[in-house]
Amino acid sequence: xxxxxxxxxxGYWNYNEVEGIYSELSVVTxxxxxxxxxxxxxxxxxxxxxxxxxxxxxxxACYQERGVAYxxxxxxxxxxxxxxxxxxxxxxDFEPQTPDRLSRRKSAVVYDKDAVCPLYDKFLxxxxxxxxxxxxxxxxxxxxxxxxxITKQKMLVLIGKPGxxxxxxxxxxxxxxx
Numbered sequence: 534x535x536x537x538x539x540x541x542x543x544g545y546w547n548y549n550e551v552e553g554i555y556s557e558l559s560v561v562t563x564x565x566x567x568x569x570x571x572x573x574x575x576x577x578x579x580x581x582x583x584x585x586x587x588x589x590x591x592x593x594a595c596y597q598e599r600g601v602a603y604x605x606x607x608x609x610x611x612x613x614x615x616x617x618x619x620x621x622x623x624x625x626d627f628e629p630q631t632p633d634r635l636s637r638r639k640s641a642v643v644y645d646k647d648a649v650c651p652l653y654d655k656f657l658x659x660x661x662x663x664x665x666x667x668x669x670x671x672x673x674x675x676x677x678x679x680x681x682x683i684t685k686q687k688m689l690v691l692i693g694k695p696g697x698x699x700x701x702x703x704x705x706x707x708x709x710x711x
Contacts (some may be wrong), residue, residue, distance in 0.1 A: 534547060534550075534555075534632045535547050535548075535558075535563075535592075535599065536548075536555065536594050536599050536601050536635075537589075537592070537599060537600055537601075537604060538600070538601065539600040539601060539602055540604065542560060542589075542593075543559065543560045544557070544560075544603065545557070545558040545559070545560065545562075545563045545596055545600070546558065546606075548632040549629070550632075552639070552640060553616075553618070553630030553631075553636070553639060554636050554638065554639055555606065555632075555635060555637050556637075557637070560589070563585075563589055564582055564585035564586065564589065565585075565586035565590060567584070567588045568580045568581070568584075568585050571584065572596070573684075574711055577664070580630070585679075594700030599663060601619065605635050606635045606637045606690070607635070607636050607637060607638060607681055608635070608681060609634055609681075609682070610638075610680055610681060611623050612634065612641040612680075613640070613644075613679040613680065614634075614636050614638070614640060615640050615642055615643060615644035616639055616640055616641055616642060616643050616644075617630075617641065617643045617644055618630055618644060619631070619634060620644045622676060622679055625646060627644060627646065640706070640709055640710055641708060641709070642709050653705070656702075656705075657671060658700060660697070660698045660701070661670075661693070661697055661698040661702070662697070662701075669690075671689075671702070674687065674689045675706065675709075678705060678710060679709075679710070689694070691703075
């Protein structure tokens with residue numbers, strides 16, 4: 534699952550099947566991997582930086598479909614990358630991790646379609662003392678934060694007394710989004 538940056542000789546990404554994300558690699562690391570593979574295959578005479586550079590150049594030429602732009606990552610507008618897979622935010626369909634969905638980051642939160650969070654609900658109702666329509670706005674804004682979509686161009690201002698939970702809400706969102 535090694536991808537490379539189109540037009541740049543220094544950008545590589547490798548898919549981590551455990552994490553479900555692509556990790557960025559430097560060209561130095563990619564060359565080290567090639568040299569290690571050559572050593573493992575008992576090709577010690579070829580295990581040098583010049584050969585590694587040639588191998589990577591040929592890889593880029595032969596597998597052009599593995600070339601991506603940096604901005605190709607994390608563009609799935611209708612999909613949220615939870616720690617255990619992908620959730621379609623419109624249909625709530627769930628899919629397991631896949632290298633086909635280019636992602637460099639994911640949430641620390643596990644998706645469970647049947648989950649409820651009485652602590653969060655209690656926090657909004659009692660700590661922040663929000664009305665039902667205010668909770669609805671917070672929930673809608675929370676949903677917008679789950680996507681990279683900025684076409685809605687919305688802004689939320691939290692106004693309240695010190696200690697009413699404004700910063701706590703932002704911390705919760707930060708924990709969910711990763």
